[in-house]
Amino acid sequence: MNTTESPARGLGPVVVGTDGSEQATRAVLWAADEAVARDRPLTVLHATGVEHAGHLPFDGSSSVLGGAREILDDAMARVSQRHPDADARTWLSRDGATRSLVEAAGGDGTVVVGSRGRGGFSALLLGSVGLRTAARARGPVVVVRGAREMPPRGTVTAAVRDDGDLSALRHAAWTARAHGASLKVTSVWMFLQNVGSMATMFDDLGGIAEAEAEATARMVEPVREEFPELTVAVETVKASSAAGALIEAAGGSDLLVVGARRAAHAPGFPLGHVTHAVLHHAPCPVAVVPRG
Numbered sequence: 001m002n003t004t005e006s007p008a009r010g011l012g013p014v015v016v017g018t019d020g021s022e023q024a025t026r027a028v029l030w031a032a033d034e035a036v037a038r039d040r041p042l043t044v045l046h047a048t049g050v051e052h053a054g055h056l057p058f059d060g061s062s063s064v065l066g067g068a069r070e071i072l073d074d075a076m077a078r079v080s081q082r083h084p085d086a087d088a089r090t091w092l093s094r095d096g097a098t099r100s101l102v103e104a105a106g107g108d109g110t111v112v113v114g115s116r117g118r119g120g121f122s123a124l125l126l127g128s129v130g131l132r133t134a135a136r137a138r139g140p141v142v143v144v145r146g147a148r149e150m151p152p153r154g155t156v157t158a159a160v161r162d163d164g165d166l167s168a169l170r171h172a173a174w175t176a177r178a179h180g181a182s183l184k185v186t187s188v189w190m191f192l193q194n195v196g197s198m199a200t201m202f203d204d205l206g207g208i209a210e211a212e213a214e215a216t217a218r219m220v221e222p223v224r225e226e227f228p229e230l231t232v233a234v235e236t237v238k239a240s241s242a243a244g245a246l247i248e249a250a251g252g253s254d255l256l257v258v259g260a261r262r263a264a265h266a267p268g269f270p271l272g273h274v275t276h277a278v279l280h281h282a283p284c285p286v287a288v289v290p291r292g
Contacts, residue, residue, distance in 0.1 A: 008038035008178035012108035023114035243277035
């Protein structure tokens with residue numbers, strides 16, 4: 001391996017959405033830390049949505065844009081205070097939040113959003129802007145969760161199920177490498193999905209667990225070879241709830257990385273039920289990475 005290459009060679013620039021709320025400010029600072037760790041540019045974006053606002057009062061557009069610039073100026077001041085040498089710029093969009101974030105990130109950028117918002121980013125997660133962005137973005141989307149800003153724990157957790165999650169696993173490895181953290185790989189297998197009969201329930205449970213562990217180990221092996229300097233721990237968990245097991249596994253982690261399972265025929269849950277639940281309840285920031 002070329003030891004002079006960037007530790008974050010596989011990671012792109014960072015784009016963070018803000019509306020000036022407390023949750024968005026946490027996302028801005030998290031994104032700034034991430035951009036500096038990657039040695040990549042940071043874009044701080046505010047979307048006003050005035051292109052689609054309908055009938056604004058006279059001079060309303062100017063007032064909205066003036067307030068938006070104040071939000072961006074405040075965010076940039078916080079970034080500069082934390083990282084004076086950060087490569088950061090602002091993006092003021094008249095379009096909607098989801099389209100603006102996806103456009104700014106392009107094909108290789110990471111989008112960062114807070115768990116809730118106001119104004120143009122109203123209810124950023126529960127109001128589904130965050131969910132829509134995660135479902136449509138071409139690259140990773142991070143939702144900054146957790147009750148408050150926490151000191152680094154030194155662990156990135158990747159949730160994997162099959163080879164479709166390899167992109168998420170490699171993203172987690174690159175992130176762990178950039179931060180000098182360890183990588184924990186968690187695979188959850190659902191007991192009831194593997195039960196074909198009562199005989200299977202009582203006679204083959206050990207065999208199922210062993211097969212799941214072997215499959216996970218095979219998937220992780222190429223990542224071990226690609227990132228030999230990483231400390232990698234692998235756990236295979238039997239659970240009745242995949243979401244519950246992943247939320248528990250994320251405890252003590254700086255980031256939980258999951259593959260985006262985009263359900264084509266579930267408009268209420270475009271990312272699938274497990275990802276949807278993890279985004280709402282994980283105790284740490286969650287990165288959603290497109291599968292494949």
